Amino acid sequence: MSKQALVSFECSASFNPNSNPFTATLNLGLHELSWTFRDADNSTCRIPYSCIFGYQVPSEAALVTEQDVEELIRTAVEGKQVIIHYLEFTVPDLNSAPRLAQARLLFHQRSDVKQFLVRAKELEVFPKQRRILFLVNPKGGVGRAKTISDTIVKPMLEHSGLEVTEQYTEYARHAVDIAHKLDLNTFDALVVISGDGVMHEIINGLLSRPDWDLARRLPVGVISAGSGNAIATSLGTRNQYVAALAAIRGETAKMDIFSMSQLDRPRIYSMLLFSWGMTADADLESDRYRWLGPLRFEIAAFVRMIRLRRYPGKVYVLPPKDDDTSMLPPTPPCSPDHAAPGIRHGSLLRNPDQEPPKSWRLLDLPYYTFFLLLNHPSLTEDVYFTNEIRFNDGIMRLWYSCETTFWKILMPFVMDQQNGKLVERGLMTGIKCGGILIVPGVEGNPDDPSTHAIVDQSVTSTAAKKQEIYTKPGFFDVDGEAMPTTRTLIEILPSFVEIIVPEWYNHPDDKEENSVRGKARADLILEVTANRQVETNKVLEVGKWLGVMVLTVTAYAVYFSEGFQIWSGIARSAAQIL
Numbered sequence: 001m002s003k004q005a006l007v008s009f010e011c012s013a014s015f016n017p018n019s020n021p022f023t024a025t026l027n028l029g030l031h032e033l034s035w036t037f038r039d040a041d042n043s044t045c046r047i048p049y050s051c052i053f054g055y056q057v058p059s060e061a062a063l064v065t066e067q068d069v070e071e072l073i074r075t076a077v078e079g080k081q082v083i084i085h086y087l088e089f090t091v092p093d094l095n096s097a098p099r100l101a102q103a104r105l106l107f108h109q110r111s112d113v114k115q116f117l118v119r120a121k122e123l124e125v126f127p128k129q130r131r132i133l134f135l136v137n138p139k140g141g142v143g144r145a146k147t148i149s150d151t152i153v154k155p156m157l158e159h160s161g162l163e164v165t166e167q168y169t170e171y172a173r174h175a176v177d178i179a180h181k182l183d184l185n186t187f188d189a190l191v192v193i194s195g196d197g198v199m200h201e202i203i204n205g206l207l208s209r210p211d212w213d214l215a216r217r218l219p220v221g222v223i224s225a226g227s228g229n230a231i232a233t234s235l236g237t238r239n240q241y242v243a244a245l246a247a248i249r250g251e252t253a254k255m256d257i258f259s260m261s262q263l264d265r266p267r268i269y270s271m272l273l274f275s276w277g278m279t280a281d282a283d284l285e286s287d288r289y290r291w292l293g294p295l296r297f298e299i300a301a302f303v304r305m306i307r308l309r310r311y312p313g314k315v316y317v318l319p320p321k322d323d324d325t326s327m328l329p330p331t332p333p334c335s336p337d338h339a340a341p342g343i344r345h346g347s348l349l350r351n352p353d354q355e356p357p358k359s360w361r362l363l364d365l366p367y368y369t370f371f372l373l374l375n376h377p378s379l380t381e382d383v384y385f386t387n388e389i390r391f392n393d394g395i396m397r398l399w400y401s402c403e404t405t406f407w408k409i410l411m412p413f414v415m416d417q418q419n420g421k422l423v424e425r426g427l428m429t430g431i432k433c434g435g436i437l438i439v440p441g442v443e444g445n446p447d448d449p450s451t452h453a454i455v456d457q458s459v460t461s462t463a464a465k466k467q468e469i470y471t472k473p474g475f476f477d478v479d480g481e482a483m484p485t486t487r488t489l490i491e492i493l494p495s496f497v498e499i500i501v502p503e504w505y506n507h508p509d510d511k512e513e514n515s516v517r518g519k520a521r522a523d524l525i526l527e528v529t530a531n532r533q534v535e536t537n538k539v540l541e542v543g544k545w546l547g548v549m550v551l552t553v554t555a556y557a558v559y560f561s562e563g564f565q566i567w568s569g570i571a572r573s574a575a576q577i578l
């Protein structure tokens, strides 16, 4: 009997519909079902509860729910057979799809079936009954959300016991309206089948409600069907079967979010990133290459590396753990009744126009080519930025740079895009902060050299032009959505929303032997998800970037050649690069 077995039954078990049943002892442990086969050298088979997404008895009444357990016990007893649906991870590689699998149990005694079902319910073997709204974005990524919903999610939901409603988004930002108006008593969770953009929209929709303090507790989840899919990748649910499993089982974790305040505008909330400079331009401009799928980011990034913009501005940073008591608390102490418009959750400054106290440090760069604030370790599904970040660590981490040399910018992306070491290449400075105030642009008349003093004493207006300092405002990028570049206060709201995670995400101790809640392979899953250290395949990465370069330069040449030979365009572009 398994070390952790709490109760055991004699039964016959088979693990696919056509295989012969084995005589086995079935053990219900704390975290897993296990079988010891008598006629197969006492070998053992295990299914962690965290991988079970459905339950069935051979009658039409197949679901275990709070309400119908009595009825199910009755029908199961008659049939003496129970079918368990679970995900089987066969290959030690999370990128390969897990398999939908079934275990069929034929109990010898009817009383055993009843006892099994009762204990299974106590031990939360099966998903708890919940009501979930699935929001499908048919325009996300390359438009595969409907297929993913029909071929992956729905078959897994069939025996889950969940009450499911599906709704398609019909226009851009429809998800904001849906989340804003949602009846919170009707659903226990909101899951999007989309990219990060729709996740951003539902969080902003929920937090824009008068009852935001209640709404923020609604668990939200994502089944990836976008282009970037950074949140799903960071959570280890990039595989849609794993994401659907997480949605069905419903484990949640608290997640920090960033709040962005601009004067006279409603606050915007970000779950993933705030960015300015190259990454923002590339992300927002990549929308025109949507048909390329995730490759759109590399193409847009490369174009922007060639035609890099430098954004001037003043950036004030509040060091973490500042004890300046003149400040308002950053966490959300205000009830909606007491919240002033625009300062719903309390704020570091009374408004973004307030001059920051002396404890805020002015960063000393003349301009910014990179400015990136991340809440998750992955920037897109192909860019694993750093393993320094956890979405619930309550810390804001900012990376910034004024680097302009093409190769110095390109190389980290080519060599360290997937191994979490991109930030270690010296391209960017990384700091922790308690709050950030950005004052973008050059103050005063851009033709007056003295106005550039705030940017850099040595940069005059003419020099600024020569160095192509970008005097146009550009855009801030908030989770892939554009935000106007005006004076902006950014702060963190720690553990502010509930996000659906795989069960093993919350159980780092499951790495230990004999504790297998996160499947027998929890160690691998944890390593790949919570601390994802995938070695970059340098040959593949260099090949991919060479492809991106050739494609971009050719497209550029065609676009700009205007009647000249394509090759003269290529030569011009090459000259620009050099």
Ligand SMILES: Nc1ncnc2c1ncn2[C@@H]1O[C@H](COP(=O)(O)OP(=O)(O)OP(=O)(O)O)[C@@H](O)[C@H]1O
Pocket: 137, 138, 139, 140, 141, 142, 169, 170, 171, 172, 173, 174, 194, 195, 196, 197, 198, 199, 201, 225, 226, 227, 228, 229, 230, 480
């Ligand atoms: N029916 C629709 N028609 C047009 N646009 C829509 C519709 N439904 C949603 N959208 C918009 O599609 C945009 C992109 O959605 P989503 O984030 O899911 O995909 P993505 O941008 O490809 O992925 P990622 O954000 O992960 O890169 C969102 O801004 C959303 O407002």
